Amino acid sequence: MANLLIDKVLNNNVLIAKHPSYQEVVLIGKGIGFNRKRGDYIDTDKVEKLFVLKNEREQRNYIQLMPFINSEYHEAIISAIELIKKRTNAELNEHIHVGLTDHLMFALTRVSQGMDLKNPLLMETKALYRFEYEIAAEVVKLIKEKTGILLPEGEIGFIALHIHSAISNKTTSEVNKHSQLVRQLVQIVEEQFEIEIDKDSMDYKRLVRHLRYTIERVMRGEIVAEPEKISSLLKEEYPVCYNLAWKLIKVMQQTLKRKVFDAEAVYLTLHLQRLQNKFK
Numbered sequence: 001m002a003n004l005l006i007d008k009v010l011n012n013n014v015l016i017a018k019h020p021s022y023q024e025v026v027l028i029g030k031g032i033g034f035n036r037k038r039g040d041y042i043d044t045d046k047v048e049k050l051f052v053l054k055n056e057r058e059q060r061n062y063i064q065l066m067p068f069i070n071s072e073y074h075e076a077i078i079s080a081i082e083l084i085k086k087r088t089n090a091e092l093n094e095h096i097h098v099g100l101t102d103h104l105m106f107a108l109t110r111v112s113q114g115m116d117l118k119n120p121l122l123m124e125t126k127a128l129y130r131f132e133y134e135i136a137a138e139v140v141k142l143i144k145e146k147t148g149i150l151l152p153e154g155e156i157g158f159i160a161l162h163i164h165s166a167i168s169n170k171t172t173s174e175v176n177k178h179s180q181l182v183r184q185l186v187q188i189v190e191e192q193f194e195i196e197i198d199k200d201s202m203d204y205k206r207l208v209r210h211l212r213y214t215i216e217r218v219m220r221g222e223i224v225a226e227p228e229k230i231s232s233l234l235k236e237e238y239p240v241c242y243n244l245a246w247k248l249i250k251v252m253q254q255t256l257k258r259k260v261f262d263a264e265a266v267y268l269t270l271h272l273q274r275l276q277n278k279f280k
């Protein structure tokens with residue numbers, strides 16, 4: 001990217017610069033604004049760990065956050081996003097800079113004032129997004145080292161959703177909706193079988209993962225081949241599980257507003273049958 005002309009210094013960590021292809025860009029990096037002024041050039045190739053916001057809407061939203069940003073917290077959050085980028089080794093969607101910065105700024109302020117916010121989807125998030133959850137736990141540790149504030153476990157779940165959102169190019173509300181759907185489906189299974197599944201158990205993790213992959217296939221519109229003979233056999237052999245599978249599919253269709261292919265009922269029935277056997 002090389003030399004960019006600085007248009008405005010927002011603070012020690014954020015600059016607005018002129019870019020040959022994108023016109024205006026927002027540059028984010030620890031200390032990049034220190035001792036710099038409008039009209040200076042910044043050699044982006046020589047600045048390690050620099051984030052460039054090119055999307056106009058994300059730029060606008062980020063600039064609007066600036067007045068509410070505590071500089072000590074901000075440096076810790078920039079380090080957290082550096083860690084996420086390094087650990088995921090992925091091209092993160094730019095909205096993580098706005099979404100996660102806003103979320104963590106609010107969380108750090110809240111926790112420093114002795115307030116805690118419960119995360120109702122913590123167990124689902126932990127089972128659905130294990131990789132993201134592990135990175136989020138590292139982020140919480142890093143923030144403790146940088147600010148002295150230990151964020152509660154619920155925050156690991158919230159951060160994991162932001163990470164998944166950024167690497168999957170989904171909005172956080174879409175990711176949240178899928179987690180809530182999985183929670184609803186698990187509750188239906190528990191009610192039907194009159195059981196309570198241990199949320200730390202392998203059974204729970206398997207069920208949640210199966211539901212997650214079903215949802216992802218549905219969202220991609222992936223056609224799943226239906227083994228017809230198995231379908232009629234399962235209907236006869238395991239009517240309770242087969243009917244429950246269809247009940248879950250109808251809930252998915254209503255929530256996702258997408259068609260769920262019949263073959264999904266076969267795979268769900270097999271999964272539910274294995275689960276039911278464990279609890280007999």
